[in-house]
Amino acid sequence: MLHRFLYALFLIAASAASISASAQNTPKSVVTTPQVRAELLAHAPQGVVPGQPVWVGLQITHQPEWHTYWKNSGDSGLPTVLQWTLPAGVTAGDIAWPLPRKIPIGNLANYGYEGTVLLPVPLSISPDFKPSLLASELEVKLHAVWLVCRKECIPEEGDFTLKVPVKSTTALNGAAFDASLAAQPQPLAARSKIEVQGAELQLTVADLPAALRGKTLELFPETPEITAPAVDIRQSWTGPTWTATATLTAMRSQSPAQMPLVLVAEQDGQRQGYRTEADVRGSWPQAVAAPTITPALEAALRANSSAAQIPAAPSLSWAAALLGALLGGLILNLMPCVFPVLAIKLMGFAQHAGDRRAHRVDGLAYSAGAIASFLALGALMLGLRAAGEQLGWGFQLQSPVVVAALAVLFTVVGLNLAGLFEFGQFLPSRLATLQARNPALNAFLSGVLAVAVASPCTAPFMGASLGLAVGLPAAQALPIFAVMGLGMALPYLAASLSPGLARLLPRPGAWMATFRQLMAFPMFATVAWLVWVLGQQSGIDGAGSLLVLLVAVAAVLWALGLAGRTRLVAATLSIAAIVGVISAAGPNIIKNAPPANAVAAGERWQPWEPGRVEQTLATGQPVMVDFTAAWCVTCQYNKKTTLSNTAVLADLDAKNVQLLRADWTRRDPAITAALGQLGRNGVPVYVLYKAGSAPQVLSEVLNVDDLRAAIAKL
Structure with missing residues (x-):
């Protein structure tokens, strides 16, 4: 029955969440931004011992047209700076700068690097370096600061940690270090x-x-x-x-x-x-003094700066944030991303038709599950942000691991509803009879599952409350998350406490078996959406590998539902197959594939980049930004409807609006920061910018008439 697989899958989901959360706190050797991928590498072919070569280095892979700088950056720019934290007895030398290239920029020229460059640094190991016997590793910590430029420049930084084995060799990156050292000037x-x-x-x-x-x-x-x-x-x-x-x-x-x-x-x-x-x-000529800024020039620069500046979004009071959280959670039930969970709600109503007490328990337990899940997600997000992570609402679906885990979860839910297997066939009897002893658990886990699917979406009134919550102390922020959970559970809670509702429900009967099988299809539709989301993150290989994994999961569940010796043989083969699939296809699922070009040349929507809004506004052209993500169903709905409406597009063309799309499918600290400046912390967010005016943040559910009215004011 429904409660049995929900309980088992709750344990699986809890394990996956703990693994994902711990992964957030593991040492990082890679930092990725929209412009570069920076990775800390090591090369110690004889181990970490005095007198032997030990190299570390920051490898920077630039996106096309972007570059960083040499020790002499040329007409503009700044060289990359590496700050090391090393144990006693280990010291870092200077960067062994590879040969730069001249990079023309208009009438100027810079000296720097494009493509991939490794900046190697030698480490000196003295006899004072004495690693512990329990952890015979050299821990290397690096804080790197670099300036990456195209036509515009973006200062970036990252913290890296790498553990180099002391006694064994570390030569995996030998070719990269050899190539970089060969590029040194003789x-x-x-x-x-x-x-x-x-x-x-x-x-x-x-x-x-x-x-x-x-x-x-x-x-x-x-x-x-x-x-x-x-x-x-x-x-x-x-x-x-x-x-x-x-x-x-x-x-x-x-x-x-x-x-x-x-x-x-x-x-x-x-x-x-x-x-x-x-x-x-010879004698150097007198250096030219810095140009004097006249009062007229200073006034002109100040006026120019204020014209391009984007005013900050208005603040929100805590009481208003609570009200917005309640209304946002309530409206969340109408969002398309929550529809698959309606199947579980309807099954609960049908099972308890005519039993008023069971309805009340069901509603209270469901509400408790929704509120607890919102609190847990909010606490996790606040904790990770306090640890330095740039995260926003819906951050869990920015991880391919979580997306894949949810796809497995909903596949199992759908297969159970379709009747392929029953958990009672292979679960211990204590779990199989759990509902008889605690019928509220099913409803509680239904609330947890509803939040798992609904949380990536941001409903009207909810965005501003989230934006305020992330900047508040935990004692003030967590009640906002709890009220969101209450708002989402409120319709179901009210219905469960209403005596008149039971009389409207049909009596239990044979129709419930057909209804249960019908409800499997919304679950499979959710799986299809999750596979598509993973394809945006891990590429076509990741999506294909996930499909293979889901087939293997279905085979295991089918085999465990058999009887006798056939069950033993089929289960053994299917479990062996799923282990092989995880081993072979797992890396394809959890990897982050290189981002594809967001748009093709000539398309209306162009990729958002830090500073691009300000640059466009400085020319007098208005801007519309669509903050979106593949895992946000509301975003995709708006994109296919209102944002594709011919009248809307004609209005945008008539006003010469620059259209920018900020894709938050993968974690992007720059987009997170931009949302924070708008007082938001989740997607969808739609913003209209006009030089000299405050940005206009539109409703999360776009309406054609409202959008056209807003465009007319540009």
């Missing part, structure tokens, strides 16, 4: 010289390798703010001596006596670098 024995000649520098480098002679070299001064990176150097060869003329930058801030230089040339299709120390001769 030192030149002969010193070089620089002559300061007015606004130019005359460089002379002698005794360069014969393979370089006659080649065109790239120049990268390690000292910043000396030369103008965007101005090409003039160079020539006289035998083995290379000379070049570089232009001083108008913003020169230093007058060094020595300048390290890196020269790069193409050799056999590869870039090869050489490093030399150049003595500076």
